[in-house]
Amino acid sequence: MNKKSIALFASGNGSNAVNLIHFFQNHPKIEVKTLICNKADAPVVAKAESLGVEVLVFSNEEFESGLTVLQELDYRAIDWIVLAGFLRKIPVNIIRGYQNRIINIHPSLLPKYGGKGMYGKFVHSAVIEAKELKSGISIHLVNEEFDEGEILAQFETQLTSNDTCDSLTEKIHALEHKHFPIIVEQTVLNH
Numbered sequence: 517m518n519k520k521s522i523a524l525f526a527s528g529n530g531s532n533a534v535n536l537i538h539f540f541q542n543h544p545k546i547e548v549k550t551l552i553c554n555k556a557d558a559p560v561v562a563k564a565e566s567l568g569v570e571v572l573v574f575s576n577e578e579f580e581s582g583l584t585v586l587q588e589l590d591y592r593a594i595d596w597i598v599l600a601g602f603l604r605k606i607p608v609n610i611i612r613g614y615q616n617r618i619i620n621i622h623p624s625l626l627p628k629y630g631g632k633g634m635y636g637k638f639v640h641s642a643v644i645e646a647k648e649l650k651s652g653i654s655i656h657l658v659n660e661e662f663d664e665g666e667i668l669a670q671f672e673t674q675l676t677s678n679d680t681c682d683s684l685t686e687k688i689h690a691l692e693h694k695h696f697p698i699i700v701e702q703t704v705l706n707h
Contacts, residue, residue: 520704521549523594524569525602530560532600532621532692537567539697546704549592554579554604582607589613596704599658600696603635611660618658618665619703621696623688625670626654630663640684643675650674651684653691655699669699 522540526533533551540548551564556573564571578584586609589597597610599620606618622630622639628648629639643651652672657665671694673687 519543519545519547520595521547521593522596522598522700522704523589523592524548524551524564524598524600525553525606526551526558526560526564526600527554527603528558528560528601530558530563530601531689532696533560534563534567535693536598536600536697536700537564537569539701541567543701546701549594550588552585552588554602560601576604579604580607582609586610586613596700597658598700605632605662606658608660611658616657616666616707619668619700620656620658620663620665621692622654622656622663623651623692624654625650625652625672626656626663626667630654632662634663637681637685640681640688644679644681644684648675651688653688653695655696668703669695671695 524533537548540546548569550570550572552572553561554574554576561571572588574585597614597618624639629642650672652670654667655669656667659665671691
């Protein structure tokens with residue numbers, strides 16, 4: 517049986533990408549085939565390479581046209597794209613080429629704190645400033661609007677009055693690392 521193949525898209529440190537690579541390393545039905553990054557010096561590049569995953573780096577200009585990226589994905593027979601801390605808007609031609617086959621993770625309970633410019637510490641700061649009682653993660657399919665695709669799953673954590681941006685970041689990372697691989701697995705296997 518052919519394994520379903522995933523291309524991870526990541527821009528930064530790569531803790532979610534590394535977690536996904538480990539999770540699927542000996543999976544009988546799913547493999548992480550490649551990692552695509554828009555920053556050659558991002559820590560995720562060396563981490564993925566050290567785990568034996570092919571890395572492709574594209575400039576922001578190459579990425580925005582989407583054509584070369586689509587060709588490379590097609591050449592590798594990629595079935596799914598998983599965004600694991602990727603900080604660029606996905607071009608429409610890639611979204612249409614992978615309709616309902618791009619999964620993203622967002623560090624809030626969408627639809628709250630989503631949209632352009634809402635990522636990482638910007639989200640956590642907004643949540644803390646609004647004195648929310650809870651936050652969490654949303655795992656969703658990607659469509660042509662920022663953070664508005666079908667939500668696959670949400671997981672929440674309680675906030676206390678002592679929480680800071682850093683402590684909330686830790687809580688969110690714990691949720692991401694625990695749940696993201698499982699939801700990716702379920703989604704890929706059930707579609």
